Amino acid sequence: MNDKILDLGKGPIVPLLLRMSGPSIAAMLIMAFFNLIEAFWLARLSSKAMAALTICFPILLVFGGIGVGTGIGAGSYAARMFGAEEFLKARQTAGQVFFLSAALGVLLAGVILAAPAPILKLFGATDEILPLSRLYLVTVMPGVPFLFLIMMINNLLRAEGRPNASMLSVFFIAAVSAILEPLLIFGLGPFPRLEIQGAALATVISQISGALLSFYYLQQKSSKYRLKWKHLRPNLPIIYSIYSTGFPSIVINLVVSLGMLLHNSILAGYSDLAVATLGIIFRTNGLIMMMLYGFGQGLMPLVGFSEGASLYSRLLETVKVAVRISVGIAVLSCLAVEVFAHSIATFFSPDPQLQALTETALRINFLMLLTAAPSLMWINMFIGLGRGITAMLLLVARDTLVLFPLLFGLPHLFGITGVWMTQPLANALAFLFILFWTKRQYRVFESRMVD
Numbered sequence: 001m002n003d004k005i006l007d008l009g010k011g012p013i014v015p016l017l018l019r020m021s022g023p024s025i026a027a028m029l030i031m032a033f034f035n036l037i038e039a040f041w042l043a044r045l046s047s048k049a050m051a052a053l054t055i056c057f058p059i060l061l062v063f064g065g066i067g068v069g070t071g072i073g074a075g076s077y078a079a080r081m082f083g084a085e086e087f088l089k090a091r092q093t094a095g096q097v098f099f100l101s102a103a104l105g106v107l108l109a110g111v112i113l114a115a116p117a118p119i120l121k122l123f124g125a126t127d128e129i130l131p132l133s134r135l136y137l138v139t140v141m142p143g144v145p146f147l148f149l150i151m152m153i154n155n156l157l158r159a160e161g162r163p164n165a166s167m168l169s170v171f172f173i174a175a176v177s178a179i180l181e182p183l184l185i186f187g188l189g190p191f192p193r194l195e196i197q198g199a200a201l202a203t204v205i206s207q208i209s210g211a212l213l214s215f216y217y218l219q220q221k222s223s224k225y226r227l228k229w230k231h232l233r234p235n236l237p238i239i240y241s242i243y244s245t246g247f248p249s250i251v252i253n254l255v256v257s258l259g260m261l262l263h264n265s266i267l268a269g270y271s272d273l274a275v276a277t278l279g280i281i282f283r284t285n286g287l288i289m290m291m292l293y294g295f296g297q298g299l300m301p302l303v304g305f306s307e308g309a310s311l312y313s314r315l316l317e318t319v320k321v322a323v324r325i326s327v328g329i330a331v332l333s334c335l336a337v338e339v340f341a342h343s344i345a346t347f348f349s350p351d352p353q354l355q356a357l358t359e360t361a362l363r364i365n366f367l368m369l370l371t372a373a374p375s376l377m378w379i380n381m382f383i384g385l386g387r388g389i390t391a392m393l394l395l396v397a398r399d400t401l402v403l404f405p406l407l408f409g410l411p412h413l414f415g416i417t418g419v420w421m422t423q424p425l426a427n428a429l430a431f432l433f434i435l436f437w438t439k440r441q442y443r444v445f446e447s448r449m450v451d
Contacts, residue, residue: 026167071151372427
């Protein structure tokens with residue numbers, strides 16, 4: 001593997017941005033593809049299994065949000081410390097992720113295992129799909145601390161300019177899970193037929209394996225972190241710095257999870273097929289959104305390093321390039337879905353009703369990408385600058401002030417089609433105030449360039 005550490009402050013911007021984001025995009029795509037395949041197997045197993053997985057999704061999104069938020073905070077702080085040449089603080093940051101992943105993982109898994117059924121009912125599980133949802137959720141809980149560790153370490157690897165190591169960790173996780181899932185779901189060969197529990201068990205095994213590989217990369221001699229036992233001691237000032245940037249990302253994901261809860265609750269009023277459709281839509285859309293998230297993750301350390309090194313002209317140009325590329329990805333994706341929506345729907349299920357619901361929802365939902373793509377790049381710019389509160393307020397405002405009211409209102413006017421319309425409309429309106437705030441930040445950069 002070519003794991004040469006990149007110099008984030010020198011060289012042409014476009015090649016560096018692509019080299020930093022390319023592995024993240026590849027890693028995000030492979031995980032999104034794995035999620036899509038998981039949905040495929042469970043939809044083939046039964047629409048109820050797909051609906052059960054969809055009910056669990058916002059709970060897992062909360063966990064993912066905590067892991068990603070902590071990782072983003074750690075990565076952003078470490079990148080800024082490397083840019084300012086404060087290497088000891090960067091190394092101490094790497095040590096904190098082990099304490100945080102263990103403590104948070106055990107705590108949150110314990111909460112779920114204490115009362116899985118009431119929590120699932122809160123998230124929209126009906127009596128018919130509650131047993132399947134409970135079985136999946138309880139089985140997947142032991143992997144949560146390892147999931148956190150993977151997310152945090154991968155952000156640290158990107159922050160030191162080693163995106164390839166981060167990418168290969170994710171590839172490994174996806175490969176292990178993709179191999180095990182059909183074997184454990186359907187009982188192929190010597191494996192038992194565990195159905196939805198098999199999907200959860202494959203996920204746990206892949207997370208443990210991925211955490212071990214991520215740790216291996218972090219403690220290599222080529223790493224800038226040079227991790228030592230003394231760096232693992234809890235350091236409250238650094239933990240505070242991690243969450244001053246990362247906590248807003250956690251809040252953002254909690255709000256997104258609340259949006260999923262509302263989607264599930266509203267769609268459950270139509271049918272379990274409608275809930276299953278939501279699961280298919282989120283995983284299909286996730287292929288592109290994960291690509292954009294990966295691009296944003298590649299952008300963040302470049303922004304953090306340039307800000308730490310006072311390279312404001314380079315910082316501004318980097319963000320503008322990222323926005324242009326992301327918009328191009330969004331346009332091509334929307335065109336592809338308009339052409340292939342029917343084929344995508346039939347890929348997941350032979351059920352004509354589920355196919356019809358999925359095709360309509362795909363065509364409407366994918367329109368959100370046109371405004372979500374540039375907005376996401378700007379949000380990652382704020383996070384890279386250590387301004388997580390700004391990023392949080394912008395995204396929370398999108399959901400609480402725009403998306404949630406639309407979710408309550410549009411279904412009354414347009415039925416189930418109104419549910420699919422909410423995301424594109426909410427993102428279009430949010431784009432306007434995110435653009436306004438970004439222009440203000442651009443002017444700050446320009447004034448510093450003059451100074």
